[in-house]
Structure formats: structure tokens, C-alpha cells
Amino acid sequence: MSCCHWKFDTAFTVDASRITFGRGCVREVGDRATALGMGRVALFSDASVARLEFFDTALRSLRDAGLDVVTYTEASVEPTDESFRAAAAFVSETRPDGYVSVGGGSVIDTAKAANLYATYPADFADYVNAPIGAARPVPGPLAPHIACPTTSGTGSEVTGIAIFDLLSLHAKTGIASPELRPSEALVDPDSTDTLPGEVVACSGLDVLSHALESYTARPFTRRAAPAQPGRRPMSQGANPWSDLGSREALGLLGRYLERAVTDAADREAREQTMWAATLAGIAFGNAGVHIPHAMAYAVAGQVRDFHPSGYPGDGPIVPHGMSVILNAPAAFRLTAPADPARHLAAAGHLGADVAGAADADAGPVLADHLVRIMRAVGMPDGLAGVGYAESDATALAAGAWPQQRLLGNAPIDVDEALLANTFRHALRYW
The missing domain is CATH 1.20.1090.10 (Dehydroquinate synthase-like - alpha domain)
Structure with a gap:
């Protein structure tokens, strides 16, 4: 083709997670997880959020739905490649079939990365954005993931992006793929009432x-x-x-x-x-x-x-x-x-x-x-x-x-x- 019109795109794609928004909706997480076919759930959070009533509400909902829950509350406030690897190792050992993240963008991103590397193991840099990593496409679908944000900020509950600090370079980078986007988001403003x-x-x-x-x-x-x-x-x-x-x-x-x-x-x-x-x-x-x-x-x-x-x-x-x-x-x-x-x-x-x-x-x-x-x-x-x-x-x-x-x-x-x-x-x- 000799004409230049083909060089630029003429269409755009719309992707979004399923979203439930409103006060108290985190109590729905057990029913939502069951509907997605989860049986053994990895519940992700960080040490601070895990002490809050909001986290307990999510945990109770999952258990009341009859789900087997394993908790990972060591997500870093600012994730690193090391903390992503640690989370992936945890789920590789516990073998959940679904994920629930309760926390800010760092927690949600950690659950995304753990889901990716446990589902499709690879050298860590393979999926990392170029030019730092190889930007290898995610091979296929990941396990279902319900994100419950506790901050009014990152939007990670509806994006296919996971951000982290690459310690060797002293710089942030990330992993980006539509497959990383959570299956559902439960956005409950009750979680922000106690934020400084x-x-x-x-x-x-x-x-x-x-x-x-x-x-x-x-x-x-x-x-x-x-x-x-x-x-x-x-x-x-x-x-x-x-x-x-x-x-x-x-x-x-x-x-x-x-x-x-x-x-x-x-x-x-x-x-x-x-x-x-x-x-x-x-x-x-x-x-x-x-x-x-x-x-x-x-x-x-x-x-x-x-x-x-x-x-x-x-x-x-x-x-x-x-x-x-x-x-x-x-x-x-x-x-x-x-x-x-x-x-x-x-x-x-x-x-x-x-x-x-x-x-x-x-x-x-x-x-x-x-x-x-x-x-x-x-x-x-x-x-x-x-x-x-x-x-x-x-x-x-x-x-x-x-x-x-x-x-x-x-x-x-x-x-x-x-x-x-x-x-x-x-x-x-x-």
C-alpha cells in the first residue's frame, strides 16, 4: 500500500471491569466470588488494612459463602519486584482458584502480579514493560479476581496495569495487559471514612x-x-x-x-x-x-x-x-x-x-x-x-x-x- 492513510488507527477499544459501587457493597464479595466459580480464595491485603473492620467484613462475607480462604497480608505499600515475587511464591504454594484484593492500588497490583506469575510462570522481566523488560504478552486468561479498593485514587480496580519499584534500577515500571484487569470491582466508599x-x-x-x-x-x-x-x-x-x-x-x-x-x-x-x-x-x-x-x-x-x-x-x-x-x-x-x-x-x-x-x-x-x-x-x-x-x-x-x-x-x-x-x-x- 502506497497511501499513508493506513499508518494511523481509525478505531478504539473499550475495556472495563464489572463494577459495583455504593456504601456497604463489600458485603457482596462472598456471593460475587461464588458466582465467579471460586472455591479456594487468596485474600490479599496489607498489614495496615488487615487490621480494619472493612477487611474483616470482606473476610466474613467470603467465609459465610462457604469459601476456603487463605490470607496474604504482606503486600508492600510501594510494591517492588521482590514483593511481587514473594506474593507469587505464596500463591504457587497455596494454589487458590481465585483472588480478592482489599486495599489500595499496591495491594490490587500485588494480587494481579501474583495471579500472573502463578498462572504463567516465567522469568520476572518477561512480562515487564519495554525497554526495561521484554513486554511478553500474557498467554491467556488469569484466575478470577475481585478488587475492593480502600483508597479513592489509583483506579487499579478497573485497569490492566500493575506498578512496582524495580530495585536494581531505583525506578518504577510496570506490567500492562488487558488480562490483568480484575474481573470485578466492588467500590465501597465506607473504606475511605477513616483515611487520613x-x-x-x-x-x-x-x-x-x-x-x-x-x-x-x-x-x-x-x-x-x-x-x-x-x-x-x-x-x-x-x-x-x-x-x-x-x-x-x-x-x-x-x-x-x-x-x-x-x-x-x-x-x-x-x-x-x-x-x-x-x-x-x-x-x-x-x-x-x-x-x-x-x-x-x-x-x-x-x-x-x-x-x-x-x-x-x-x-x-x-x-x-x-x-x-x-x-x-x-x-x-x-x-x-x-x-x-x-x-x-x-x-x-x-x-x-x-x-x-x-x-x-x-x-x-x-x-x-x-x-x-x-x-x-x-x-x-x-x-x-x-x-x-x-x-x-x-x-x-x-x-x-x-x-x-x-x-x-x-x-x-x-x-x-x-x-x-x-x-x-x-x-x-x-
């Missing part, structure tokens, strides 16, 4: 970035068509389906995020923030994220001594949502000229005053509104606030550069020099 405000802020800002990055991603019509229909990537670019979820999530966050962070008793705000998380999860699970998330993996992977309040343990950590939002104002100033109207629309959905704004205003308007939200919910003042300096920009760019799955989804072309400069602009905002 800083955790709600970090997870909610991750949601905000999911929605913004999906909405401003390279359009699916500017992505190369797959060699085979089944090989269309999950990060397929902005499309009409992802736009719906992104716009609604941004509107909800503009109205409710600050309330959810500052008033733990505001059940409406926490419920609506959690609904926004699910909507944004569906959006980015079908469109993909781009520069802020790619930068975030280096920020989290190279942290030296920062540890926020509200998070367990005492080791260095930049929570995922924080590591993303600290880059976002600088990144969106950069991408706005690619589609000023879409960036202004996103700012408007978040609540910014965009009346009379010209195309040249899109980047500043969106970036300034993001900074206002960051300050309102107590985020640090840019990357300097978590311990980075201008001298770190080159190393951070090198750490972000392997995230080609994300960077290739940006609405602009990206190289390491551009990344380093964006890290420099993200050091301080006020």
Missing part, C-alpha cells in the same frame, strides 16, 4: 492526574494502527469513551476534593471523590497517561529521605499521587500548545475561570489552577519540597526516559533534554 487527610489528598491528586493526562493524551487517531486488532495497546490515546470519564471525574474533583481532604466527616465528598477515582480509572485504562506519570516514577524511585505524615513506616517514600502532581503544572504548561482548547476545557471542568482566555493562556491557566489545588490540600512546594535540587534534573530525566509506554502517549514529542528541563521547572511553584 493526607492520604486522601495524595490519592485524589492521582485521580486528578489520571483524568487530565487521559483527556490531553495523544488522540487515538494519531497512534499507529496495530499489526493485529488484538494488539491494540491499552494506552491507545484520548478517545470519546475516555473523554466522558475524564470530564466527569475532573468536575467531581473540582467540587469535592478539597472537602474530602479537609473534613473526614464529609461523607458525601469522600464518596464522590471515590466515584471520580473509578471514572478516571476507566478513562486512563483505555486512553493511558503520559508525562506527569512518567516523571513520577523517577521521583518516587530516587527519593532519599522524604516521608510524609499519614503513611506507615519510616523509610523514604514519595506517595504515588504526590510524585505525580508535583510534576503536573510544569508538564501541562509544556503540553498546552498542542491542544489549547482541550487544556482550557480541562481547567474549566476543574473549576478554573476560563472566561475570555486565549489559546496562549491555556498552559498558565491550567498550571496555576493546579497549583492552587495543591496548596489547598497541603502538597509540598514542588520537587524541592521532597528533597530534590536542580542538580538532580539529569538523573531524574534518565530515570523517567525508560517509561516509553507513557511518553509515547504524550501529545508532544519528548526527549531526555526536554524531561530534564521540565523537572527543573517543577522544583518550585510558589
Whole structure:
């Protein structure tokens, strides 16, 4: 074929988990697991969540349904390749025929990885995203998995992505496949009632970035068509389906995020923030994220001594949502000229005053509104606030550069020099 029209895709694919949303729905997990044919269930969580009544409710529901339950409560708050391997070893020994995860994105991702490596054993790097790993396709279906998120943030309950720290590189990467997407999601806002405000802020800002990055991603019509229909990537670019979820999530966050962070008793705000998380999860699970998330993996992977309040343990950590939002104002100033109207629309959905704004205003308007939200919910003042300096920009760019799955989804072309400069602009905002 000599014509160029065949080079770009003309269709997009919509994938999503079955979702049940509402207060108290975690009590349905036993019936849901039985309906999926589970008999021996691996119940995944972490040490903190496993002490909560919410976890006990899920465990009771599974046992009341007559299911044999083995519990794994050692999922890491920030998973690593080592913690994924440990979880896979556990299920290889206990041999469950289904999974239930009760926790944040880290717990859900750990259950995804354990399910994958126990079902289709391989060298660990085989399934890891390129260029770090071989990005080998998952050979077939996995065992059923019901995800019960306890934070209003990652959207992992509806995505086929599992993120972890690769210890040898001091950087985050992941595994991405539609087969990893949980069979069902039980999204129960009761789980967020006891979350500290800083955790709600970090997870909610991750949601905000999911929605913004999906909405401003390279359009699916500017992505190369797959060699085979089944090989269309999950990060397929902005499309009409992802736009719906992104716009609604941004509107909800503009109205409710600050309330959810500052008033733990505001059940409406926490419920609506959690609904926004699910909507944004569906959006980015079908469109993909781009520069802020790619930068975030280096920020989290190279942290030296920062540890926020509200998070367990005492080791260095930049929570995922924080590591993303600290880059976002600088990144969106950069991408706005690619589609000023879409960036202004996103700012408007978040609540910014965009009346009379010209195309040249899109980047500043969106970036300034993001900074206002960051300050309102107590985020640090840019990357300097978590311990980075201008001298770190080159190393951070090198750490972000392997995230080609994300960077290739940006609405602009990206190289390491551009990344380093964006890290420099993200050091301080006020």
C-alpha cells in the first residue's frame, strides 16, 4: 500500500471491569466470588488494612459463602519486584482458584502480579514493560479476581496495569495487559471514612492526574494502527469513551476534593471523590497517561529521605499521587500548545475561570489552577519540597526516559533534554 492513510488507527477499544459501587457493597464479595466459580480464595491485603473492620467484613462475607480462604497480608505499600515475587511464591504454594484484593492500588497490583506469575510462570522481566523488560504478552486468561479498593485514587480496580519499584534500577515500571484487569470491582466508599487527610489528598491528586493526562493524551487517531486488532495497546490515546470519564471525574474533583481532604466527616465528598477515582480509572485504562506519570516514577524511585505524615513506616517514600502532581503544572504548561482548547476545557471542568482566555493562556491557566489545588490540600512546594535540587534534573530525566509506554502517549514529542528541563521547572511553584 502506497497511501499513508493506513499508518494511523481509525478505531478504539473499550475495556472495563464489572463494577459495583455504593456504601456497604463489600458485603457482596462472598456471593460475587461464588458466582465467579471460586472455591479456594487468596485474600490479599496489607498489614495496615488487615487490621480494619472493612477487611474483616470482606473476610466474613467470603467465609459465610462457604469459601476456603487463605490470607496474604504482606503486600508492600510501594510494591517492588521482590514483593511481587514473594506474593507469587505464596500463591504457587497455596494454589487458590481465585483472588480478592482489599486495599489500595499496591495491594490490587500485588494480587494481579501474583495471579500472573502463578498462572504463567516465567522469568520476572518477561512480562515487564519495554525497554526495561521484554513486554511478553500474557498467554491467556488469569484466575478470577475481585478488587475492593480502600483508597479513592489509583483506579487499579478497573485497569490492566500493575506498578512496582524495580530495585536494581531505583525506578518504577510496570506490567500492562488487558488480562490483568480484575474481573470485578466492588467500590465501597465506607473504606475511605477513616483515611487520613493526607492520604486522601495524595490519592485524589492521582485521580486528578489520571483524568487530565487521559483527556490531553495523544488522540487515538494519531497512534499507529496495530499489526493485529488484538494488539491494540491499552494506552491507545484520548478517545470519546475516555473523554466522558475524564470530564466527569475532573468536575467531581473540582467540587469535592478539597472537602474530602479537609473534613473526614464529609461523607458525601469522600464518596464522590471515590466515584471520580473509578471514572478516571476507566478513562486512563483505555486512553493511558503520559508525562506527569512518567516523571513520577523517577521521583518516587530516587527519593532519599522524604516521608510524609499519614503513611506507615519510616523509610523514604514519595506517595504515588504526590510524585505525580508535583510534576503536573510544569508538564501541562509544556503540553498546552498542542491542544489549547482541550487544556482550557480541562481547567474549566476543574473549576478554573476560563472566561475570555486565549489559546496562549491555556498552559498558565491550567498550571496555576493546579497549583492552587495543591496548596489547598497541603502538597509540598514542588520537587524541592521532597528533597530534590536542580542538580538532580539529569538523573531524574534518565530515570523517567525508560517509561516509553507513557511518553509515547504524550501529545508532544519528548526527549531526555526536554524531561530534564521540565523537572527543573517543577522544583518550585510558589
